[in-house]
Amino acid sequence: MTSEAYHTAGAAPPHEAGSASETLRAVLRFLRLLQRKQWTIAWIVAACLVAATGYYLVSPRYYESTAKLLVQQNGDQLSAIGEGGLTSDYVLATHQELVTSPRVVQHAIENLAPEHRIDLIDRKPRAWVNVIRQRLVATAGRHTQYITVSYQSQSPDAAAAVVNAVIGSYLQFVSENHRGTAAEMSDVMNSEMTRLQEKLVAKQAELQEVRKRIGHLAIHQEDGGVDPTISRAIFLNNTLMEARQKRLELQASLATLQNAIASRQDLRPHLAAIQEVVGEQMMLNALGLGTQDMEMLSKQQELLMESEAKLRQLTPYYGAQHPTIAALTDQINATRQYINSYHTQVGARFDLMAAEELGPLLLRTLQQSVAQAWDREQQISRSFDEARTEASLQSDELVRIDELQRDIARLENQYDVMFDKVASIDIRQVQAPIRASIVQEPLPGAAPVSPKLGVVFVGAILSGIMIGGALVFVQDLLDDRFGSPDEMALQLGLPVLSLVRQLEPKGGTGIDAVQMFTGGNESDCEAFRTLRTAISLGETAERIAISSAEPSDGKTTITSNLAVALAQVGKRTLVIDCDLRKPGMTALMELKGAPGVTDLLAADSSQIGELAEQCLHHTKQERLDVIPAGPRRPDAAELLSGHQFTELLAWAESRYDQVLVDCPPVLAVSDAQMVGRLVDGVILVVSPEKNHRRLVSRACESFLAAGIHMFGIVANRITEKSRDGYGYGYGYGYGYGHDEPEQDEPAAIEADHSAGESPEVTPTGTAWDNLLREAQNRRAA
Secondary structure, X not given: OOHHHHHHOOOOOOOOOOOHHHHHHHHHHHHHHHHHOHHHHHHHHHHHHHHHHHHHHHOOOEEEEEEEEEEEEOOHHHHHHHHOOHHHHHHHHHHHHHHOOHHHHHHHHHOOOHHHOHHHOOOOHHHHHHHHHHHEEEEEOOOOOEEEEEEEEOOHHXXXXXXXXXXXXXXXXXXXXXXXXXXXXXXXXXXXXXXXXXXXXXXXXXXXXXXXXXXXXXXXXXXXXXXXXXXXXXXXXXXXXXXXXXXXXXXXXXXXXXXXXHOOOOOHHHHHHHHHHHOHHHHHHHOOOOHHXXXXXXHHHHHHHHHHHHHHHHOOOOOOOOHHHHHHHHHHHHHHHHHHHHHHHHHHHHHHHHHHHHHHHHHHHHHHHHHHHHHHHHHHHHHHHHHHHHHHHHHXXXXXXXXXXXXXXXXXXXXXXXXXXXXXXXXXXXXXXXEEEEEEOOOOOOOOOEOOHHHHHHHHHHHHHHHHHHHHHHHHHHOOOOOOHHHHHHHHOOOEEEEEEOOOOOOOOHHHHOHHHHOOOOHHHHHHHHHHHHHHHOOOOOEEEEEEOOOOOOHHHHHHHHHHHHHHOOOOEEEEEOOOOOOHHHHHOOOXXXXXXXXXXXXXXXXXXXXXXXXXXXXXXXXXXXXXXXOOOOOHHHHHOOHHHHHHHHHHHHHOOEEEEEOXXXXXXXXXXXXXXXXXXXXXXXXXXXXOHHHHHHHHHHHHHOOOOEEEEEEEEEOHHHHHHHHHHHHHHHHOOOOOOHHHHHHHHHHHHHOOOOOOOOOOHHHHHHHHHHHHHHHHO
């Protein structure tokens, strides 16, 4: 489902990493998670700062000395014209590595004074070169001819001395070796060019031989061409699949028709299956619905409308006995009689044809079509087998042609590169090509460059934040639960309608076990009053389906308590138990074995209202009725998808103000989706301590993907363990109206009555109607 569809439905996709909205939602969720775990991150950052402080105090101080070299090529202007300046960059990179090469460093150590070998103390002589190279850095400026050489040491004088020695060794090496290197490089490259040319000629000859052997056409790869043999095999394969699909469709239609003829069923629904075979016009002519018949009928209908219009115009001016009025009336009656007799004749002709001629005609036509389709499929299959065999024989040679073409392209590229290098060397072969000079002398450093206080502490803070964030992320992955209502609403894109804490069993049976019925004034019931208010003051919600992601999430408990809450404010409420596999509402109300939904769905549509009255069970709660699930049936999904369930909902809507449908878990079966498409919306019950985020997100996605509106989420079974994330809503509901001691309650109620106020927190009667009317006016505005 696309993100636009999710936004249209009032939600966002739970996962699909690709869209900007999903990325923003994930970032916001992670930031909220970091905010909740801020003390964990703070302790980790503090530990990193302590470690950084210890590192800064005990680490040795290093000083740096830097020098700069200017490396020039003789004949730079000529080189720039011939090669676009590329050779200068290559040479500079080569000399950058040359400065730190083992040979240059070894010679520099030999020229280094003993007092400047402070970094080599307690080190074996064979490791001296590596020790110097680890702290020696040479960098070449981009698009410049400068090489910067720097070295760090515990002594500032030793650092400057090492840089001086390295630069001196480098200059000596360039002076002694570079002039002879140019001629040697030219000979090596010329030899390599000859070898590449020989390999290139051999590959081209082999490619031409393979092409001649298989008769291959030289098709350029960049043109996107396909070998004709392979293209023919692909085309025949596609044609074979289409012919096979057509044949299977005709065979299925033939089998269905034969079963219908054998069981003496009405064959008229099968006319559409052979419409393409016998022709639409032929079928219409046989039934008296041809073009001429329809034109005549259309003229009579036009004449009827004109006569009726003229009669309406003349009636105000003439009486019923006037000749004109009488003539028009007779004409209208005659026209109507003709039209009615025409339809009667067509129906009789259709019935006669269906009874005597239609079966053999349909059967004979479909049998001929199946035979033709089978012959065509066999012919195409034989052609495809021949083409596939021919293509498979050439596949190895085609692969070899591709390999040879790639080898030729690679050799040509190598030859061109080598040719350019040889040409550039030959131009300057008689000259000493490189001249290096010092433009910045190395000086002892005045202050240590390592460790830097700011870098150490900034790195410690960033490391602490990263480690803490990673730890929080891993903890969140291991605990795949919703941490708070805000997190749940943000990730699912749905409002949290109510928070219901873990309810203690009441110990009764039937409706006496429902919290709202037995303890309507207790704090536990405030969550259901909140849910009732959210539904009543929101959008139109007369028919609501209630489901969950997994079994045992408490959807039946939420449904029963919400039903009692709605009935207590004067709404005629009906609960329909559509969990036909594990009917929890039926078990709660002790209605097992009683007729119910399965009986209604198996009955005729015209009898739904009468049978529903018989299946209806009135509860002790005034204005609250229940229809149980009824006997278990193996075809629950098929029953819910029939027209009977739609008729049942229509009957319930005409009799009741509020209809609640208790559905099975959406991830277990598809019943909830089928019910959701027929009601005003769905409420999803979530148990935060039990349900995984991925499962809840998948449940919401399954509803939204089917185009089902979702009112929101009800968080159920909130316990003391989960008060970190759900504490606000839970604590408010738990303490509301219970700050005074128990023995003072009657006095408080009496005081409320004396002041003319109701002791109930939830508005009832006229106040509730006014509240609903105000909400409707706001929506209309």
